[in-house]
Amino acid sequence: MRGNYDFHHASKKYCHSCVINACLGYFRLSGIIKVFLRKAKDPSMKNVFELTQCQSCEQRFTSVLCKARAEYLTEIDDHKILNQYKKGQVLFNEGASPFGVYCISSGKVKLSHLGDDGKEQIVRLLRDGDLLGYRALLSGERYTASAVALEDTHVCFIPKELFIRVLKSDANLSFEMMKLLSNDLHKAELKITHLAQKPVRERLAETLLFIKETYGYEGDGITLNVRLSRDEIANLVGTATESIIRLLSEFKKDGMLELDGKKIKITNAKDLLRAANLQD
Amino acid sequence: MRGNYDFHHASKKYCHSCVINACLGYFRLSGIIKVFLRKAKDPSMKNVFELTQCQSCEQRFTSVLCKARAEYLTEIDDHKILNQYKKGQVLFNEGASPFGVYCISSGKVKLSHLGDDGKEQIVRLLRDGDLLGYRALLSGERYTASAVALEDTHVCFIPKELFIRVLKSDANLSFEMMKLLSNDLHKAELKITHLAQKPVRERLAETLLFIKETYGYEGDGITLNVRLSRDEIANLVGTATESIIRLLSEFKKDGMLELDGKKIKITNAKDLLRAANLQD
DNA sequence: ACTAAATACTGATAAAAGTCATATTCCCTG
DNA sequence: CAGGGAATATGACTTTTATCAGTATTTAGT
Numbered sequence: 001m002r003g004n005y006d007f008h009h010a011s012k013k014y015c016h017s018c019v020i021n022a023c024l025g026y027f028r029l030s031g032i033i034k035v036f037l038r039k040a041k042d043p044s045m046k047n048v049f050e051l052t053q054c055q056s057c058e059q060r061f062t063s064v065l066c067k068a069r070a071e072y073l074t075e076i077d078d079h080k081i082l083n084q085y086k087k088g089q090v091l092f093n094e095g096a097s098p099f100g101v102y103c104i105s106s107g108k109v110k111l112s113h114l115g116d117d118g119k120e121q122i123v124r125l126l127r128d129g130d131l132l133g134y135r136a137l138l139s140g141e142r143y144t145a146s147a148v149a150l151e152d153t154h155v156c157f158i159p160k161e162l163f164i165r166v167l168k169s170d171a172n173l174s175f176e177m178m179k180l181l182s183n184d185l186h187k188a189e190l191k192i193t194h195l196a197q198k199p200v201r202e203r204l205a206e207t208l209l210f211i212k213e214t215y216g217y218e219g220d221g222i223t224l225n226v227r228l229s230r231d232e233i234a235n236l237v238g239t240a241t242e243s244i245i246r247l248l249s250e251f252k253k254d255g256m257l258e259l260d261g262k263k264i265k266i267t268n269a270k271d272l273l274r275a276a277n278l279q280d
Numbered sequence: 281m282r283g284n285y286d287f288h289h290a291s292k293k294y295c296h297s298c299v300i301n302a303c304l305g306y307f308r309l310s311g312i313i314k315v316f317l318r319k320a321k322d323p324s325m326k327n328v329f330e331l332t333q334c335q336s337c338e339q340r341f342t343s344v345l346c347k348a349r350a351e352y353l354t355e356i357d358d359h360k361i362l363n364q365y366k367k368g369q370v371l372f373n374e375g376a377s378p379f380g381v382y383c384i385s386s387g388k389v390k391l392s393h394l395g396d397d398g399k400e401q402i403v404r405l406l407r408d409g410d411l412l413g414y415r416a417l418l419s420g421e422r423y424t425a426s427a428v429a430l431e432d433t434h435v436c437f438i439p440k441e442l443f444i445r446v447l448k449s450d451a452n453l454s455f456e457m458m459k460l461l462s463n464d465l466h467k468a469e470l471k472i473t474h475l476a477q478k479p480v481r482e483r484l485a486e487t488l489l490f491i492k493e494t495y496g497y498e499g500d501g502i503t504l505n506v507r508l509s510r511d512e513i514a515n516l517v518g519t520a521t522e523s524i525i526r527l528l529s530e531f532k533k534d535g536m537l538e539l540d541g542k543k544i545k546i547t548n549a550k551d552l553l554r555a556a557n558l559q560d
Numbered sequence: 561a562c563t564a565a566a567t568a569c570t571g572a573t574a575a576a577a578g579t580c581a582t583a584t585t586c587c588c589t590g
Numbered sequence: 591c592a593g594g595g596a597a598t599a600t601g602a603c604t605t606t607t608a609t610c611a612g613t614a615t616t617t618a619g620t
Contacts, residue, residue: 113473116559121473138455139462145469167455174454175418175447181461182419188468189425193393193401195475196518200577230598238476240578245599261586261598279396480607510568520608525569541568541616 053077054156057105059129064180065103065158068173072166081157091147091155092133098143100159102132107153108215108226111145112235122236124184125150125214125226134177135184137163150226198277200239204247205276207237208257212266220265227262251275333357334436337385339409344460345383345438348453352446360436371427371435372413378423380439382412387433388495388506391425392515402516404464405430405494405506414457415464417443430506478557480519484527485556487517488537492546500545507542531555 054077060066066073080103085091091102094114104126111124111132123145126132136143137160167174194203208224215226230248234241248264251257256272258265266272334357340346346353360383365371371382374394384406391404391412403425406412416423417440447454474483488504495506510528514521528544531537536552538545546552 113469115473115477116557117477119477121476123469123472135462135465138458139466140459141466144466167458168451171448171451171454174451174458177458178418178447178454178461179420181458181465182415185415185461185465185468186419186421186424188465188472189393189403192403192468192471192475192518193395195472196401197395197397197399238472241597242579242599243577249599277396509566521567522569522609523607529569 054080059103059105062129063103064131064173064176065101067176068166068170072170072173076158076162076166079159079162081159083155083157085149085153085155087149087151089149091149091153092143094143094146096143098133098137098160100157101134101137101163102147103156103158104128104130104132105154105156107155108150109147109153110150110232111147113145120232120235121238122232123188125211125236127214131180134163135181138177138181150228195238200237200243201247201250202275202277203237203239204233204244205251205256205272206278207233208264208266208272209269209276212269217266222258222265222267224264224266229262334360339383339385342409343383344411344453344456345381347456348446348450352450352453356438356442356446359442360438363435363437365429365433365435367429367431369429371429371433372423374423374426376423378413378417378440380437381414381417381443382427383436383438384408384410384412385434385436387435388430389427389433390430390512391427393425400512400515401518402512403468405491405516407494411460414443415461418457418461430508475518480517480523481527481530481555482557483517483519484513484524485531485536485552486558487513488544488546488552489549489556492549497546502538502545502547504544504546509542 054060054066054073057063057066065076068076082105083102085107091109092098106128108128109126109130109132110122111126112120112122115121126147132147132155133143135145167177194206198206211224211226211228215224217223218225228236230244231241233248234244237244248257248259251272252259254271254275256266256268256275258267334340334346334353337343337346345356348356362385363382365387371389372378386408388408389406389410389412390402391406392400392402395401406427412427412435413423415425447457474486478486491504491506491508495504497503498505508516510524511521513528514524517524528537528539531552532539534551534555536546536548536555538547
């Protein structure tokens with residue numbers, strides 16, 4: 001509760017998505033909203049509608065959701081709701097009740113816990129094709145993390161009842177979900193080990209490589225394809241912002257990085273990997 | 281690989297379970313082993329055999345596995361292999377290939393990663409009724425953690441093929457597995473947040489309360505029902521052994537604990553909870 | 561019960577990382 | 591494009607925690 005409000009007010013953003021989600025909670029299956037969305041005149045919505053069908057979605061080969069049997073995929077297609085979030089907007093908030101799952105069509109999302117003292121801890125970074133909001137939904141709890149768009153993001157929302165129903169009838173999808181959860185769990189447990197045992201310097205190097213794995217490079221082949229504040233990097237690494245600032249310039253001095261505002265260019269990935277001191 | 285050997289040699293124990301497991305890998309479905317096990321004359325095995333049937337197992341109301349449909353449970357019953365491990369014995373080792381899942385009938389098991397520098401990080405504590413070894417099996421990888429018995433432990437081993445087959449046909453069990461994984465994931469992500477944001481003192485208090493939640497008290501109602509070395513507590517909290525020793529005696533001085541070798545008595549749970557500084 | 565080894569404990573010291581204060585720069589908005 | 595707020599950067603300092611060295615105690619095996 002407290003966390004919720006803090007979060008909203010800290011970011012000083014009017015949380016449209018909460019309003020929208022609240023509405024979706026009541027009307028999500030009604031034709032009204034679908035028509036409303038489809039009739040939206042915003043030209044930027046145009047290409048979203050071109051990607052409307054799961055069957056022709058760019059993420060159809062990578063997304064777990066698209067491993068559902070064809071018949072179910074069609075049903076998901078018919079009932080999903082398109083949604084877009086501007087950078088900084090909240091998809092859902094820690095403490096809220098899940099109404100369904102989100103499938104990222106394009107964009108980037110961070111998933112973060114709020115620590116007891118109000119400090120953010122980023123637990124996952126998500127990209128297009130990734131599924132979102134399934135953890136809370138599956139364990140039947142409220143969200144224990146908040147999801148915030150890191151850039152303009154297009155999302156397909158699949159209502160809870162449908163998702164659960166498909167999951168209960170499609171063993172293959174269930175299995176893929178279990179794989180997904182197992183992988184998440186593995187990553188989380190690895191992070192626990194590193195957080196407990198590795199110094200900040202190594203964790204930062206590892207995090208930068210992890211960001212590279214997740215979001216890749218821009219066209220130039222060296223610039224990380226995401227803009228994160230020093231604060232966000234700190235909340236990802238699990239340390240103080242000042243430490244990140246100092247270490248980033250240290251890495252720069254050592255010729256591993258080039259820094260240009262929020263742009264981070266990895267100029268020597270080999271040394272960075274060495275700095276991460278990863279055995280596996 | 282390296283980790284594997286280190287682990288074995290560090291504990292300087294002959295790893296019977298590895299030998300047994302290697303055999304199980306080849307012969308696990310053959311009647312030979314079952315007969316062999318059932319004919320074992322060790323009197324301590326007696327009560328194990330009394331608990332042989334999942335349908336009458338003491339854990340049948342708590343274990344996820346027992347939420348399988350009756351027909352499948354019977355099949356699991358027929359094909360599972362009973363096994364027992366002495367304190368310190370290894371159920372499986374990081375890096376090994378999973379041949380099935382383990383259901384703890386009685387006893388206690390720790391699940392731990394080996395950090396890059398060889399330091400142990402305990403990621404989960406397991407008790408009777410808990411399932412073990414499913415993470416690696418589901419994501420189709422080798423084990424990324426080792427499982428070691430914290431005391432004499434009786435385990436039912438369910439072969440991989442059977443487990444997967446039941447999972448693929450029993451949607452209800454699948455769903456329970458997803459819940460289990462979701463809960464594990466939640467706990468892991470919470471641990472990440474606390475590891476990143478809380479001081480050692482608070483983490484130790486939290487860990488002691490967590491141990492209490494997991495294993496409960498002994499008959500006296502205050503002694504934690506498990507014996508962990510200071511080293512193991514440190515590997516659970518994610519800190520140095522000396523810090524744990526110092527903090528434990530600090531807690532004792534503050535009247536929260538009584539210490540008697542590896543016995544830990546919680547004499548003031550309220551203060552301990554306050555020391556943990558948990559908001560939720 | 562005795563011995564060797566492992567574990568537990570203590571103090572001194574060092575290193576790592578956090579905090580606080582204070583520039584400086586960036587970027588958004590009027 | 592100027593001004594203000596936020597983000598970034600840097601230095602001094604403090605706190606926390608790890609490490610090391612040495613001693614005491616417990617545990618396990620013969």
